[in-house]
Amino acid sequence: MSTTKYPSERLKSWGKAKTLRENYYRDFAEAHDKGGIRWAGGAWSFDAIPAGLGEDVWCLTGEPYGATVAFNKELALECQEAIETKGFARDLCSYMRNYWGSIILNKYAWPQYSEEFPKPDFMWQDHICCSHAKWYQVASDLEGGIPTFSIDVSVGPYEELTESRLNYIVGQMHDGIKWLEKTTSRDYNDELLIKAVQNEFRTCHYWAAICELNKTIPAPLDEKSMYALYVLGTLRKSSQWTADYYEKELYPEIKDRVKRGIAAVENEQCRIMTDTQPPWAFLKVFRYLEKYGCVSIGSLYTFSLIGLWEDKEDGTWGPRSIPEIEITNRDEALRALAEWNLSKPEWQHFYHPKLKSEMMIRIAREWKLDGVLLHFNRGCEGLSLGIAENRLAIQKAGFPVMPFEGNMGDEREFDLTRTMARIDAFMESLGMKKLVD
Amino acid sequence: MTTIGIDLGAKNTKVVILRDGEILTTASVLSGFDQKASADEAVNNALRNVGIARDEIKYITATGAGMDAITFANDTVTEISANARGITAVFPSVRTVIDVGAEEGRVIRLNENGKVVDFGINEKCAAGAGAFTEAMARALEVDLEKMGEMSLKSTKAVPMNAQCTIFAESEVVSLIHQKTPKEDIIRAVHDAIADRITSMARRVGIEKEVALVGGVANNIGFVDSMTRNLGYDLLVPKDPVVPEFIPAYGAALLAQDELNGG
Ligand code: SF4
Numbered sequence: 001m002s003t004t005k006y007p008s009e010r011l012k013s014w015g016k017a018k019t020l021r022e023n024y025y026r027d028f029a030e031a032h033d034k035g036g037i038r039w040a041g042g043a044w045s046f047d048a049i050p051a052g053l054g055e056d057v058w059c060l061t062g063e064p065y066g067a068t069v070a071f072n073k074e075l076a077l078e079c080q081e082a083i084e085t086k087g088f089a090r091d092l093c094s095y096m097r098n099y100w101g102s103i104i105l106n107k108y109a110w111p112q113y114s115e116e117f118p119k120p121d122f123m124w125q126d127h128i129c130c131s132h133a134k135w136y137q138v139a140s141d142l143e144g145g146i147p148t149f150s151i152d153v154s155v156g157p158y159e160e161l162t163e164s165r166l167n168y169i170v171g172q173m174h175d176g177i178k179w180l181e182k183t184t185s186r187d188y189n190d191e192l193l194i195k196a197v198q199n200e201f202r203t204c205h206y207w208a209a210i211c212e213l214n215k216t217i218p219a220p221l222d223e224k225s226m227y228a229l230y231v232l233g234t235l236r237k238s239s240q241w242t243a244d245y246y247e248k249e250l251y252p253e254i255k256d257r258v259k260r261g262i263a264a265v266e267n268e269q270c271r272i273m274t275d276t277q278p279p280w281a282f283l284k285v286f287r288y289l290e291k292y293g294c295v296s297i298g299s300l301y302t303f304s305l306i307g308l309w310e311d312k313e314d315g316t317w318g319p320r321s322i323p324e325i326e327i328t329n330r331d332e333a334l335r336a337l338a339e340w341n342l343s344k345p346e347w348q349h350f351y352h353p354k355l356k357s358e359m360m361i362r363i364a365r366e367w368k369l370d371g372v373l374l375h376f377n378r379g380c381e382g383l384s385l386g387i388a389e390n391r392l393a394i395q396k397a398g399f400p401v402m403p404f405e406g407n408m409g410d411e412r413e414f415d416l417t418r419t420m421a422r423i424d425a426f427m428e429s430l431g432m433k434k435l436v437d
Numbered sequence: 438m439t440t441i442g443i444d445l446g447a448k449n450t451k452v453v454i455l456r457d458g459e460i461l462t463t464a465s466v467l468s469g470f471d472q473k474a475s476a477d478e479a480v481n482n483a484l485r486n487v488g489i490a491r492d493e494i495k496y497i498t499a500t501g502a503g504m505d506a507i508t509f510a511n512d513t514v515t516e517i518s519a520n521a522r523g524i525t526a527v528f529p530s531v532r533t534v535i536d537v538g539a540e541e542g543r544v545i546r547l548n549e550n551g552k553v554v555d556f557g558i559n560e561k562c563a564a565g566a567g568a569f570t571e572a573m574a575r576a577l578e579v580d581l582e583k584m585g586e587m588s589l590k591s592t593k594a595v596p597m598n599a600q601c602t603i604f605a606e607s608e609v610v611s612l613i614h615q616k617t618p619k620e621d622i623i624r625a626v627h628d629a630i631a632d633r634i635t636s637m638a639r640r641v642g643i644e645k646e647v648a649l650v651g652g653v654a655n656n657i658g659f660v661d662s663m664t665r666n667l668g669y670d671l672l673v674p675k676d677p678v679v680p681e682f683i684p685a686y687g688a689a690l691l692a693q694d695e696l697n698g699g
Contacts, residue, residue, distance in 0.1 A: 418558070428517065429518070
């Protein structure tokens with residue numbers, strides 16, 4: 001018996017996303033061969049700022065790198081054992097451990113571009129999770145001492161933003177630019193900074209606009225595919241290639257899928273969201289859900305690690321509008337960049353789980369969900385903070401929740417068989433039957 | 438209309454035969470390596486008990502860890518759904534089911550219609566389940582069946598902190614070396630399981646009435662530990678089926694529901 005309810009087709013722009021990602025890791029590895037600079041830092045660092053050093057500056061962001069390692073089970077285990085042997089605890093951020101392990105082993109996760117882990121010229125980080133600045137402090141030590149700069153962004157939730165809090169961050173950014181000039185012996189180009197800030201506006205806006213299209217039934221995108229797409233924003237959100245890809249290729253394609261009723265899961269009959277990073281070595285969990293005709297439409301994590309959101313006039317949650325401002329100098333650019341980033345939804349719950357619960361419940365309602373799967377992720381204290389409270393709040397709002405334990409980057413803490421058995425029970429409790437075996 | 442529910446658990450395979458809502462018989466065999474053969478044996482024993490031919494069975498629903506091996510079943514359901522259906526038939530007022538089987542502990546919260554609203558399953562280790570008591574009985578050289586009675590004679594609470602069955606065994610050995618009375622050690626074992634199960638139950642949210650099912654519910658010492666831990670009495674099914682048959686009973690009822698149009 002055929003269970004196909006909706007037409008489905010592969011994403012046309014899928015290959016492009018793959019190429020962009022590969023180019024990114026290649027460019028970082030080969031930066032020095034081209035006379036360029038390479039830096040390392042977190043996916044949330046203000047990458048638009050080092051962009052002012054020139055167009056031959058390439059970066060490596062730690063979280064997606066840690067996830068890439070996690071996806072490769074053998075390498076991940078090697079990295080974890082290497083870092084544990086060095087005396088680092090097993091309960092630290094698992095991306096961070098994968099990254100440090102890569103340094104110690106001197107192995108790059110993209111051996112086709114470099115067998116050795118490419119040493120960055122400087123570290124450029126910001127700090128909101130307890131692990132952020134420490135990550136690069138230790139990485140610098142492990143590399144034998146690399147100049148490191150970190151901007152503290154923990155000024156409180158966006159709804160309580162004041163001028164003095166903003167000034168605190170902008171002041172550090174100005175200092176950071178002086179530090180970059182001194183560290184690299186290069187002159188700083190404000191034009192390139194302004195261009196990068198504008199790119200970042202587009203990246204964050206269009207990624208959110210793409211996720212918003214998933215309010216449609218059937219959902220044009222499933223979360224497993226979204227992982228391969230949102231990652232570009234975590235690699236380099238201020239680049240022209242990321243912004244152009246989201247605005248000019250992916251967004252029009254997803255819009256067209258909505259118009260034509262193309263589904264990500266052809267037998268969609270149940271909609272859920274997840275939370276926090278998935279156990280990367282076990283993405284087959286999403287394929288398992290599809291046997292029930294269940295599509296994960298995304299998560300607060302996939303929507304807003306990079307995407308920015310705002311309240312729309314009709315009361316819905318939609319992509320934050322690109323600021324209609326003319327940026328004419330460095331200070332204006334930095335101020336706009338700081339203000340923009342401080343509204344990032346994924347930064348809010350570092351201050352109170354209530355803020356995260358509100359956003360999650362909003363997604364559950366507006367994206368018309370039947371239930372929620374929460375990954376109690378032992379690998380990321382930052383995003384798992386308050387997740388048990390989120391569970392209670394979401395349940396109270398009327399949405400069934402299934403928590404499962406695991407670790408995004410350390411497969412030793414995830415049990416696939418038991419998780420699938422738990423999914424079976426959850427799907428049954430939602431009244432779903434397997435459509436295919 | 439005759440239906441069968443099979444619960445292929447980690448230790449025993451249980452079968453319930455139902456006719457028009459009435460239990461005709463039950464049967465249980467040890468779950469062997471060949472799970473399908475165990476299911477066959479249990480079903481044949483049950484059919485023989487009541488002199489019914491296999492082709493009189495209209496629908497078979499399987500549940501339990503090995504349910505997928507029962508290829509002759511018409512349908513499968515998880516232990517969560519089977520427990521929910523079974524307990525609602527026995528105690529309609531129950532809102533929380535605590536199921537402690539050989540290798541798993543589960544807590545299920547139900548609404549007034551018997552629908553599952555939330556559930557929890559023990560993570561990773563069997564320290565909160567029946568296999569734990571068995572391992573401890575072996576370490577203490579005590580019959581498993583005597584554990585309950587003996588623990589009720591305990592006069593002293595002894596803390597036991599091990600998070601896993603293997604480590605708990607060495608903790609028991611060191612308690613034996615300290616000359617701790619066996620009764621107190623057995624109570625410590627039951628208290629340790631009860632602690633884990635209760636904390637899982639609190640996470641899921643406990644609503645009265647609370648029923649205790651699964652093979653470990655036959656252990657009066659464990660029931661006592663659970664009652665002390667929770668601070669109120671638990672309902673333990675006796676009639677028409679004993680605790681370990683609730684999932685098989687639920688599966689048989691779900692089979693009947695299926696024939697009645699779901
Ligand atoms: S937020 Fe999570 S992934 Fe990021 S640094 Fe903190 S612990 Fe690691």
